[in-house]
Every structure is written in structure tokens, then in C-alpha cells.
Amino acid sequence: MKVTRLSQTEDLMPTLGLGTWQLPHIGNRASDVKKFVDLQLQRLQLSYIDLYLIHVPFGFVSDPHELTPCVEPNGEYVLDMNTDHVQIWKSLEQCQKERLIRNLGLSNFNEKQIKKIIESATLKPQVLQVELHAYFQQVALRKFCAENNIVVTAPETFPDLLGHPHVKEIAQEHGKTPAQIMLHFLVTEQIVENMDIYDFELSTAEINILKELDKGEDGRIFNFLFWKGVEKHPEYPFRLPDIEAVKD
Template sequence: MEGLSNFNERQISRIIKHASFKPQVLQVELHAYFQQTALRRFCDENDIVVTAPDKFPDLLGLPVVKEIADKHGKTPAQVLLRFLVQQKIVVIPKSTTENRIKENANIYDFELTTAEINCLSELDKQEEGRIFNFLFWKGVEKHPEYPFKLPELRTAQN
């Protein structure tokens, strides 16, 4: 299986055009605050499975998430996992406790309604919701293949 991590549409398109093997999986930051709908649509059109690791901002305390969790008798974490899984995103939750591992797996006995999906979709902050941008590597944002659009770079380029 051929996979990519943290690539954008332009980069994936170049790979599809020039590679012998088309990528099958893309791992990217993806959560309720950063839903990457255009990238997910592009991946769907190109038969690329999107997977999201467990790096989430603190969404567990949001009233809308708690309300949905209470309605289903689930935890906020289960609701957020179900939100992604129900949209055909492969989620890789991380836990070291047996109880949390079981909780993470117990998301297939309920389904979010269209209204609930829409409520959670409204949490999307688009690029402003990104929490992982590799800026801990000094100067990475100046690399010609840096895949993320930063507000200050967008302004400077316009």
C-alpha cells in the first residue's frame, strides 16, 4: 500500500501524474475544527483513503459535543470519533488505558443524525483550525514544498 502524509492537492496531483503507483492513503490532520473538506473530496474522487491521527484540539468540552454525547449516552470523545468515521475517515485514536481503548472501539452502536453532523460541521475553522504546521522546524515555511497555507504567507503573496 502506498501512502502519503501531510500532502496537499497540488502535491498529490503531481504524484498521481508521475508515480508508478498511485497513493492509496493520505494521513492528515483532521478534526472538527479543521475538516479539510476540499482535500477529502479530492481524495474521494481519486480513490485515496483519508486517515486522521489522534492529534485533536480540546473539543471535548464544547457544549454542542456534550449535548450530542448526552443524547446518545456516549462520551464526547466517542461522538467526535463517530463524526469522522461516519464520514468514511479512518481514525487512529491513541490510548494506553484499557478503559479508553474499549471506549474508542464502542462507536459503532449509534449513528449521528444529519442535523448532528451539520452541527459538528459548523465547527470547522478551515485553515485557522490547523494545530500542527511543522513550524518547530525553523524555516520550514519557506521550503517550496511547504504544504500549508499560513495566513501571513497568504497575505504576503497577494
């Protein structure tokens, strides 16, 4: 893969994660954080990273000869069962003190896991990146983040919603595309911003129709089960009992 140098500019905000961009979830241990941050900076020819996320709360054992996860003969990934979020976070805080990272955040963590980091952090998480769309609105998690001044971002906002009859009907009513309707709905919910979605307002009835599309956990699409065996990791974030325990 050819790496193109990024310009260090205020107009761009390079965002990387521990376990992303050529380093597939093998660096989720405190002893490796600095090594991988330095490696990513070197490869991108940057002096600092604007936003750095722990991309997933679990980790894999690394092949000693390559920067790839180890896989068992049966296809299951070899899990690093000693993932320690608090120590990983402290290592990232040190990178921030060294001005290698400007802002820190999390991705795909559940509320219980975020709380544990907040309780021990000097620099609290500033961003949480999670799956979020009308089928999976994550109301409780967004409320928790708002209470803790954590900005929620959503890389996945449109599953198969654009063809939903309710969405198409509302789009026709406003002379907008289904995509613009869904983005406006998320803006109304204080989630995202985008172009050309501010010159109309959704009615209370329309907002309620879109809210009713929420399927809760059944609406989740990205569960990482394409990594065979990942659900056996003690920090796999989407285990329903963990999520329900927070609500009780």
C-alpha cells in the same frame, strides 16, 4: 533508544515514513531512499514494511556526522531546497518492486503536490495521512482523495473538542463519551473506525452542528513551524496561496 523487534505477522501492519522514526526528515531525496528504507528494516528486523509514507513534502540538510538536521546559529533549520517529489516517489516504487514495501502513501501533502505525483506515478498513492478533526475537516482534500481512490487516515482527531459544549450536549443525549461522538462523526464522514461507536446514530441536525465547527485553515494545529524557518522551503505544504489556487 532501545529497539524492540517487531513480529512479521498479518495481525500487525507496520507503518513507517521517509523522515520518521529516528530519521528526522533528512532522507527526502531520491538518492537516499533505498539507504533509509534498508536502515529502517534493519533496525526493526523486518523483511518488508506494510505501509511506507513520505512523511512531509519538505526536507532538511543532514549533519554529515549524524543522522540529524543541520541547524544554523540563529536556530533555523538548513533546508534542502531541491526536494523532488516525483523522483522520491519513483525510488519508493523501486523499493516496492523489490518487495521491501507493500503499500505506498503520503503524509501532510497538499492537493497540488499529490496531483503532481499521481500524474507521473506507476503505483499511485494509496493512503494520505493528514491532520483531521471537527475544527479542521479538510472537505475539499477528502473529496479529491475519494475521487482518486486514496484512503485518508487521521492521526490527530481530538484537539480541544472534547470539552466543547455542543459535543458534550450531544454526548449526553446519546449516553456516550465526547470521544465516541467525535469518532462517530468522522465515521459518518467516512474517515475512521473505532470501538463502540456503531450502536447509535447521529441525527442530521447533530451532524450539521458538528460540521459547523469547521474553521478551515484557521483550525489547523500542526503546521511544523516548530522547525524554525521551515515555511521558507519551496514545498512547505500549507502556504495558503497554494491551497486556494487548487479551489479556483
